[in-house]
Amino acid sequence: MTKPSRKVSFECWSITSSKTSVASKYSPKIIVPNTKTIHALKVIQKSIFILTLGTLILLLLIQTGRCLWRYLEVPTYFASRVLPQSDADFPAITICPDVNDGYKELFLQTHGIESVKKYNYKRDLVWSSNQSGITPRELFDQATLDLDELIYYFNIRTFGPNHQGNVAQKLNRTDNSIVTQYHRKFGRCFTWYPSNEVKSLGIYYITIRSRRFFAKAYLHKMNQFLDFNGRMGYTFRPNEAHYYQVAYEDIRTLPQPKSDHVHGETCTRQIYDRCIYSTLERVMLNSSGCVVPFLPSQAEICTSQPGINTTFWIAWNRVTNQLNDCNVPCEVLSVSLSGKNMKTRSDGLGQITLYFQPRVMRSEEHHLYTVLSLLAEIGGYVGLLLGYSLLHAASSISSFLETKIKIMEQQLVQ
The missing domain is CATH 1.10.287.770 (YojJ-like)
Known part of the structure; x- marks a missing residue:
């Protein structure tokens, strides 16, 4: 009886031992961290x-x-938009006599000056009268054409009526809309720019009639008469009437720094004509103590040959900004005339009529x-x-301040 019981006990032990080995074989190993x-x-x-x-x-x-x-x-980039004419800039119109009509040669001869060339062209020039009682400035003013001698008729036709109900207005020669320009070849020119009142009405067309002289019309931005780059004059002769359609674009650029090797900016907002005139005056006064007659200056006009020769060539070499005395303007008008028609007249007057569009393109540069x-x-x-x-x-600043506050509060409690 004792033998069978040992056998059973052995079998149970074997089965238990086998299950334990299988479980330990497939169970995950536990790695003890270190x-x-x-x-x-x-x-x-x-x-x-x-x-x-x-x-x-x-x-x-x-x-x-x-x-x-x-x-x-x-x-930068350019943004273009179409504006009413009254909201954009308007071209200034400068009327000059022709090169051959700008000076009164007979008048100069009565004051001892042989010809116009002896007054305004290169060599052996004379800028003073041989008669007493007339200054060099008075000589220039009387030897050149004034406004009434050059222009016979100046009429402005607007889109809208003024406060008097009129759409046609004649030029008021006494107001500030006329500016006198000085030029070596032309003598004196006259620039017209519309007043704010006229500009707000919108300008339909302008008719200008000159007296029995060949005349030229220049269209440009106000205060940029001396900036002749890319601009030509339009001649109207006695017994001829010329009609043009005017198109212009108001261009406004931003001053940008020049290249690394050149100081300054690419353009300026200063008044261009004033810059040229003041530069010429300054250089002439520094070199000779006097100026040329065809310069809007209150300084003394040269009368000695050394001073005349020096100042003349200063004006010749710098008046069109050949030496880059003045930076180019940031705001310009690109003006073009087209659709020219011409008719003959029999009254000896020359005429130019300029038609303007009611809407204008403005191109403006932005950053x-x-x-x-x-x-x-x-x-x-x-x-x-x-x-x-x-x-x-x-949040970080707030947390920092909150921590500081808690520390201070704990210190007060202690």
């Missing part, structure tokens, strides 16, 4: 964070540099990349790459 493993994981964790943060900061610096470089290039755009783009990269914003900065 300090080296923990340290290695911390190093990996910090390395990943530092590497990611460094990469993001590097990308942020690169993009910030690109943004700054783009801003320093000062990119494409402003300071606000720069800050917005850099702020966008900071938020995208680092997840940081001004709200986070405010």
Whole structure:
């Protein structure tokens, strides 16, 4: 009886032992942590964070540099829009006598000057009278044509009526809309620019009739008569009537820094004619102590040959800005005349009629990349790459102040 019981006991032990070995074989192994493993994981964790943060900061610096470089290039763009004529600038009209009619040769001869060329052309010039009682300035004024001698009729036709109900207005020769210009070849010219009242009505056409002289009309921006670049005069002769359609564009650019090797800006907002006249006067006075007669100056006109010769060539070499004494204007008018028609007249007068459009194109330059755009783009990269914003900065400051307050409160309690 004892043998069978041992056998059963052995079998049960064998089965139990077999199950235990299978369970231990397939159960996961438990790794006991140690300090080296923990340290290695911390190093990996910090390395990943530092590497990611460094990469993001590097990308942020690169993009910030690109943004700054783009801003320093000062990119611009032109925006064009069509405006009512009254809201845009209007061309000034300068009327000059022809080269052969600008000076009264007989008058000069009565004052001892052989010809017009001996007064305004290069060599052996004489700018003073051989008669007493007439100054060099008076000699110039009387030897050149005044407004009444040059222009017989100046009529303005507006789109809208004025306060008196009239759409046709004659030039008021006594108002400030007429400016006298001085020129070596032409003597004196006269520039008309509409008053604000006339300009607000809109100008339909202007008719100008000259007396028995060949005359030329120049259309330009006000105070830019001396800027002859790319501009020509339109001649109207006695017994001829010329009709033109005027188209112009109001162009306004921004002053930009010049290249690295040249100082200054690409254009200026100063009055161009005043700059040229004042530069000529300053250089002449510094060199000779006197000026040429064809200059709007109160300084003394040269009478000695050395002074005449020096100042004449100063004007010859600088009046059209050959030496870049004045920067080019930032605001100009691009004027073109088309649709010319011509009729004959029998009264000996010359006529030019200029028709203007009621709407004008204005092209204005603007900054494409402003300071606000720069800050917005850099702020966008900071938020995208680092997840940081001004709200986070405010929150950090608030937390710092809150901590300081709690410390102070604890110190007061103690």
